[in-house]
Amino acid sequence: MTLFWSLIVDLVILLNIVACYWLIKWVAKPRKIEAKQGEPTGHVWDGDLTELNNPMPRWWLYMFYITIVWGLIYLIVYPGFSSYSGVFNWSSEKAYKEEVADAAETYGPIFSRFSSTDIKTLSKDPAAIKVGQRLFVNYCSQCHGSDAGGSRGFPNLTDQDWIWGGSPEAIHQSILNGRTATMPAWAAVIKPQQIGYIVDYLLSLNGKEHKATDAQRGQVLFASYCAACHQADGRGNPLLGAPNLADDIWLYGGSRAKINQSIAQGRQGQMPANKHFLGEDKVHILAAYVYSLSQQSQ
Numbered sequence: 001m002t003l004f005w006s007l008i009v010d011l012v013i014l015l016n017i018v019a020c021y022w023l024i025k026w027v028a029k030p031r032k033i034e035a036k037q038g039e040p041t042g043h044v045w046d047g048d049l050t051e052l053n054n055p056m057p058r059w060w061l062y063m064f065y066i067t068i069v070w071g072l073i074y075l076i077v078y079p080g081f082s083s084y085s086g087v088f089n090w091s092s093e094k095a096y097k098e099e100v101a102d103a104a105e106t107y108g109p110i111f112s113r114f115s116s117t118d119i120k121t122l123s124k125d126p127a128a129i130k131v132g133q134r135l136f137v138n139y140c141s142q143c144h145g146s147d148a149g150g151s152r153g154f155p156n157l158t159d160q161d162w163i164w165g166g167s168p169e170a171i172h173q174s175i176l177n178g179r180t181a182t183m184p185a186w187a188a189v190i191k192p193q194q195i196g197y198i199v200d201y202l203l204s205l206n207g208k209e210h211k212a213t214d215a216q217r218g219q220v221l222f223a224s225y226c227a228a229c230h231q232a233d234g235r236g237n238p239l240l241g242a243p244n245l246a247d248d249i250w251l252y253g254g255s256r257a258k259i260n261q262s263i264a265q266g267r268q269g270q271m272p273a274n275k276h277f278l279g280e281d282k283v284h285i286l287a288a289y290v291y292s293l294s295q296q297s298q
């Protein structure tokens with residue numbers, strides 16, 4: 001913040017405190033109406049329940065003054081003013097870093113003892129899988145589901161169908177560095193009717209109801225627009241994260257309307273990176289856990 005804005009902020013803080021003080025003073029000032037203290041205000045409920053106008057008790061009033069004193073002490077001890085860092089030089093960032101360092105020291109060994117075992121072997125170690133499952137429920141379930149079964153837009157991690165590859169290395173990579181899928185939107189390039197043909201072609205690939213002549217037209221369009229990423233046979237390319245379009249497993253839904261939407265509007269699935277968030281050791285265990293899930297289903 002520039003000096004100017006710092007001063008403005010500090011001024012506003014101080015004005016607020018003065019205003020609080022003034023408000024309490026003003027409320028506590030004996031006024032004409034309080035001369036008639038104990039008198040009914042004129043509000044009556046339930047026939048005979050009357051509101052009286054009594055002044056606030058003293059002790060209550062003092063409590064308000066104490067909050068002001070408390071606030072001032074707080075502003076001296078902690079960094080409440082714009083560029084003042086407080087008596088103890090406390091900052092939330094520093095406090096957070098200290099906590100993280102403490103946790104790394106306490107819990108780090110629990111995770112690092114697995115780091116020298118390769119992912120495939122680790123996936124058969126019940127102790128590691130137990131740790132992996134807990135990590136998964138904490139950090140991954142909000143998107144992939146607590147059973148890793150996924151939902152629309154979030155892939156199932158327990159089956160054999162992988163967008164980015166199902167080898168231990170590929171899974172590790174997905175979790176460590178994240179993945180960003182880019183399926184372009186085609187509405188501006190391909191006419192709606194032609195997109196309809198392509199949808200028929202994709203439905204035919206998956207053995208679903210389709211119009212045969214339209215599917216044939218769609219196949220030609222697919223070869224020129226889509227094969228670069230999804231391959232000529234539609235079986236996808238894990239290097240680009242382009243999913244297999246012929247196995248009737250759909251990330252965004254396999255109905256005519258949903259496929260049409262995927263093509264016309266595009267899709268941009270994002271798997272967040274965990275390298276700096278969870279760190280290598282936890283990612284290693286998570287990769288083993290996810291790999292074990294897909295091995296069980298095999």
Ligand code: HEC
Pocket residue numbers: 136139140141142143144153154155157161162163164165171174175179180181241268269270271272274286287290
């Ligand atoms: C914010 C939501 C979100 C969170 C949290 C998340 N993921 Fe993902 N993940 C995704 C999405 C979306 C994709 C698919 C990206 C795409 O469209 O290609 C994905 C893809 C993956 C893949 C690749 C799947 C494949 O078929 O190739 C793996 C493995 C994976 N996630 C594991 C994890 C693990 C382990 C965690 C917990 C550390 C996690 N994810 C947390 C959203 C999330």
Ligand code: HEC
Pocket residue numbers: 163181182183184186198222225226227228229230240241242243245249250251252253259262263267268269270
């Ligand atoms: C630049 C590469 C690229 C091209 C070209 C491309 N796609 Fe995709 N497509 C992808 C990627 C990557 C995804 C995954 C998106 C995600 O995970 O969010 C995808 C997803 C899809 C999906 C959703 C699949 C599902 O499981 O729900 C459909 C349908 C699809 N593409 C069809 C097409 C068609 C039809 C064309 C040609 C008109 C095409 N794509 C061209 C990369 C491409």
